Amino acid sequence: MKWTEEAEEAVKKVPFFVRKRVRERVEKEASEAGKSIVTIAEVKATQQRYLSGMASEIKGYQLDTCFGPGGCPNRAYGGDDLLKRIEMLLKEEDLLGFLEKNVKGDLKFHHEFRITFSDCPNACSQPQIKDIGIIGAVLPAITDEKCSLCEACVGSCTEGAVSIDKEKEVPVINFDLCLKCGKCIKACPTETIVSGKNGFRILLGGKLGRHPRLARELGCILNDDAAFEIVKACINLYKNKSTGGKRFAEIFDEADFNEFEARFCKNALL
Ligand code: SF4
Ligand code: SF4
Ligand code: SF4
Structure with missing residues (x-):
């Protein structure tokens, strides 16, 4: 859908962690209203509705990708199948229910567990600042x-x-x-x-906020199954150790990293 320059500028001012969702919502609502061009009026109306109803938008996790699936020519390896498996896992794990039990007061977007895919090392979806960052890799x-x-x-x-x-x-x-x-x-x-071989580089424990930290990368390349297993292990660890809405980065310590690296890298692709 086409956007006017003014509308594009307005959506750039929305906080980056909700920008993608706001953008998608603006387009959906504009299209439902029979519009083919998004103007500043559509952006303002949607933004208002979206931010005032934040609690009802929270699903307990955020799973996103870079623009690789849309045909980016830099794509090294796309994790389309893995992405679907992880999305099913996230739904089964009921992270929203977990957060509702653990967090006092209203849930906010920053409580959500975040996983992102980047399909090449350019890392456009910022895997370094997510709970789990997954980077597609191809071995020459x-x-x-x-x-x-x-x-x-x-x-x-x-x-x-x-x-x-x-x-x-x-x-x-x-x-x-x-x-x-x-x-x-x-x-x-x-x-x-x-x-x-194709596989994934795995980065664990990144976050922004008051005490930002960059995710640490495992020293190996994992295949689809091993990457899925490590995501599962991270969610288990998070549910066992996180209290009061603590982010994965806050509970994932040096010992956990070393244990994961020893466990998952022994049968790695590289
Ligand atoms: S991370 Fe790589 S594949 Fe994904 S959008 Fe950026 S340049 Fe393209
Ligand atoms: S491997 Fe040989 S043929 Fe292929 S790009 Fe390199 S130099 Fe050229
Ligand atoms: S050697 Fe590695 S980093 Fe260099 S172009 Fe090939 S795949 Fe990319």
Whole structure:
């Protein structure tokens, strides 16, 4: 749906953690009213209704994605199936019921458990400040196809993770530097570098607010099933340890991180 410039500017002023929802709601309400263009009047009316009825909008969790599923060309690996499984899990876990029992007073958006997907390391959906951040990853693999020594792969990698072994005439990937974005794969004209395994980087325990902290990343890449299991384990831990509306980042300590890393990284893809 088209937005006027004034309407776009107005929605940018809405707090970022509700902006996406407000935007979706504005479009839904405008479309129900038979409008094809969103103007400032639609934004103001929806914003007012939305913010005054915040408590009824709270569902106990927030699950969102970057624009990868909409066709972003940078997408390394999309977690569409995993996203659906996690959404079902979040509903089954009844986080809203959990919060209602644990939080005194009105529930607010900041109480909700947050999970986000980014489909490449550009991390547009801010996985570093969510309870669980999931970043799609593709592992480049070297095949027997003859390398033309064009060095397109070297030029495509902003991490300096690709080099060419001139003697053996093969590309070499330094996985300590590689962010698993897949750009070298797309750049290679000879299929000497191709997609290997796909999986997810996992970041745990990020938040903003009065005591912000960045999520810590597990030192491994997990497949879909292992990523699902770690989300399950995080929700269990949160429900066991969180009281009074404490965020996951506040209850997830060093020992938990180490235990999760030992448990989930032992059978990781990388
Ligand atoms: S995180 Fe990557 S795939 Fe997702 S919208 Fe940003 S650039 Fe595109
Ligand atoms: S996947 Fe991305 S970060 Fe890794 S080597 Fe290729 S271009 Fe570099
Ligand atoms: S691996 Fe592919 S992109 Fe890299 S130098 Fe060889 S042919 Fe070129």
